[in-house]
Amino acid sequence: MSDELAGLFVHLGESVWKLVALITDRTTTNLSASFDSMSAQQWIRLVAIVGAYALLRPYVIKMGAKHQEKQFEKAQQEGAQISPNELRGELGIPEDSDDDEDEQGETTAADWGKKARKRQRNMIKQLLDAEEKRLQETIDEQEDKDIEEFLIG
Numbered sequence: 001m002s003d004e005l006a007g008l009f010v011h012l013g014e015s016v017w018k019l020v021a022l023i024t025d026r027t028t029t030n031l032s033a034s035f036d037s038m039s040a041q042q043w044i045r046l047v048a049i050v051g052a053y054a055l056l057r058p059y060v061i062k063m064g065a066k067h068q069e070k071q072f073e074k075a076q077q078e079g080a081q082i083s084p085n086e087l088r089g090e091l092g093i094p095e096d097s098d099d100d101e102d103e104q105g106e107t108t109a110a111d112w113g114k115k116a117r118k119r120q121r122n123m124i125k126q127l128l129d130a131e132e133k134r135l136q137e138t139i140d141e142q143e144d145k146d147i148e149e150f151l152i153g
Contacts, residue, residue, distance in 0.1 A: 038046070
C-alpha cells in the first residue's frame with residue numbers, strides 16, 4: 001500500500017515537472033516568434049500603446065483616488081448617524097411591520113419568511129424580557145442585603 005502511494009507521488013511529481021517544462025518551452029517559443037515576426041507598424045503601435053499607458057496611468061489613479069475619497073466622505077457622513085446604543089452592541093427589537101397582513105390570498109416572494117421573522121422577533125423579546133427580569137432580581141437581592149446589613153448591624 002505504501003509502495004503504491006509512493007509511486008503515485010513520484011508520478012505526480014514527474015507529471016507536474018513535465019507540465020512546467022512544457023509551459024516554459026511553449027512560452028519562450030511563442031514570445032520569440034511573436035517579436036521576430038512583428039513589422040515596423042506593429043512595433044510603432046506597441047510602443048504607442050505602452051507609452052500612452054505609462055503617461056495616462058498616474059492621472060487615472062489620481063482620478064480614482066478622488067472618487068474613492070468622495071465615497072469615503074459620504075460613507076462617513078452616513079455613518080455618523082449611528083446611535084451610541086448601536087455602537088455598544090445593544091440589541092434592538094425589529095418593528096412588527098408585517099403584522100395584520102395575513103388577509104391576502106396570494107403569497108408573493110416578499111411574504112416568504114414572514115413567520116420566521118415573527119418568531120425571531122418574539123424570541124428576541126423573550127430574551128430581553130428574561131434578561132431584564134434577571135437584572136431586576138439581582139438588584140432586589142442587593143437591596144435586600146443592604147437592608148439586612150443595617151438591621152443586623
